[in-house]
Amino acid sequence: MIVELFFQSGGTLTALDVPLSSTPVTEVLTDAMDPGALARIVLDSLSKAGLYITIAVGLTLIFGLMGVLNFAHGSFAMYGAYIGGVIMVVAVTSGTGDLSRLVIFFGAAAFVLALMTVVGGAIEKKLIRPVYDRPPLFQILLTFGIVLVLDEAARIVVEWRGITPRSRWEGPFDTLPAFLSARYDVFGSTIRGIWLFEIAVGAVIVVGVYLFLTRTRYGLYIRAGSEDGEMAQALGIDIRQAFTLVFGVGTGLAAFAGVILMWDPRFGASVPLTIEALLIAFVIVIIGGLGTFKGTVVAGVLVGFIDGFTTWMLPNYDAVEFALVSAVLPGEWAIPMSSNLPEATMFLALVVVLIVRPQGLYGIEEVGGH
């Protein structure tokens, strides 16, 4: 994957049946400049950026105000995906028109957002509030325990309804309006309609959360609470109520992201979506700097482009060769393409950013430490 050790050692050591043909990285970059390839990469990346920001923004809000790293975030997204999926499958029949499908979708998304906001608020009040005075470790542990319970509960229900929890649920894909499930031709590359939809939703979320934080009273409370919780309390802000609200809204946003994931053929509703969404949210929030909205947006776009670019490379090349590495190290070194490349690159970005800039791109040094 990263560097294929023993790759060229020959003899008994190689287990490769098909010799890989490696392409120099410069050639890959030239290929990416082709208008068709570029359009595909940019639109795919932006749609992923929109999705990832939607997933991560709730986590950022919660951490920014409360200092709680919410491990259950992915589970909430998974619940959103399943609940939204159920609504779509029940409400949409083959005769339903495209526009009404879209209306039903937004109705479902609004319902899930409201429902999970209430659920999140209740979880904060009953479970997380008692551990605020304890070391940060306990908040991680508690939310991790919630993951175990929520995932197993979801598995029980989903299996009982005869759906395989491990693989994505195909049912909701039939409820996509024709103009979203269609593929379009842009400079010779195929683009899915849902990508454009996701870019639009991502933009609305970014603008909406920005306005919420800067233009509303509660946004002011949140910013004040993140800056200095005690001082905000001394000035008469009910910080406990703000905590409940923010945890609820963060949960709701995660579930809302889940509803969109349910429609996207690249993801789909499944129980392992929990880990997938959680890891993406973690990577983005840590790269951007814990608790900063700006950092989350920038990191979301960055990770979106990493994902989009590596995904484009997958079918087009066998292995990519770095002239720089081959010049320094003896032998030939190449990165073979595998379906795990986007995820690996994402984590590589996380590790590199943390090494170079431990507090993340826009993070403040004290936040997230002991």
Add this chain to the structure above:
Amino acid sequence: MVEAEEGTDVAKAGEDRDDGLLSRYFRYHRVHLAVIAAFLVYPFIYSFLSTAPVVGSTFDLFLPDVETMVFVVVIGLFAMSFDFISGYTGYLSFGHALFYGIGAYFVIMAATGLVPFLSDETPYLLLILYGALFATGAGIVVGLVSFRLTGVYFAMLTLGFAELANIFIRDWSYLGAAPEAGITHGPGFSLGVPYVDGLQVHIGRLVGDSFHSFFGLFGMTEQIAQETVSFYAIGLLVVVCYFALQRIIHSPFGKVMVAIRENEERAKAVGYNTYWYKLGAFSISAFFAGIAGALAAGYRRGASPDNSFDLFVTADALLAAIIGGFGTLAGSLYGHLFHEMLDDFLSTESHGLARYLQGIIPDSVLEAEIVGELTLQVVINGLLAGRAELYLGLVFIFFVLVVPQGLLGTIRERIGGTAAENLPDHLRRYIRGLRK
């Protein structure tokens, strides 16, 4: 019980006397010895009770089988290594599965001749050592970078490294045509003194070992005898590792680790270079995690990404450490014992609760519809068979909220010190109180 009584008598007599080093050492470790004795006799108790007529199936339901106990001690060791760094220095090592996975993969790769410069005939014990040293090296590399960070960032960076390794191992074509499925070593391993055949035993399920017929004398079935041999051999190594870890915790080095957890700034101010202490503790922890991984892979005769490098392997250690008691070392073993017992109790196999209930409840009750199509059969299968995670999660949340000290931590709080030192005296006082 008789043994414990005798022990306390000796202790009483010798409290003010200047005994020999050995007897003092022995007295200090009597609780440890009692626990080891309990683990030693367990296979016999299990074998006797689970094969007993009439009540056998009931005991089989509640008692974990011997193979489960093998994993209790192995994953228990892994959880201890996790507790060693996370519980004692306060740095949550969320990517601990990395070191466990390295130990596991190293052993299997070496045995199948995939490690250069290392013969595939190398004795298992040496492979375990090399694998653990490899894990230590990885620990040093990861630690050098990660200990520049603290808190959540440290946890996430270690997780990042582990996930990278996880993805890498799933794609490493060098391991064979299907690296995703993992690698296996069919013939299995013999644990024991290297190069002395008489002092080695086969671990894992393997037929025809001379020890098996020996245990057969006690009425054990062939399968239980095989598992018992592995359990003893692996258990011995785990005990050695436990005492090594415990020794380090009680050394001046261990005191600095606790100082870092309690107040790192102050530890620095006193003059300790905490960075090197943390790094040292982390690499020691990685060493023992590597041993645990090597043992698990040896017993399974294989390793796969899902049971070695996965985030949920770290989660097992985390659960064990919290339920047993964070920062208590031995607690992790009991925490994982609880985990495995619950798994075993709610297993989908024949010794699980679901099958047991289906056996004793008449079919007419099982098939009767409660609400709509919902029958008792469906409820049992849905809520009990293989659903240990659900109840484990609930127990875990309960412990985090209500019993943050964990099992052993709560006991320590009650008796005002470690169980090894204070439990015998405490028990003696308690029994005396009962007699009055």
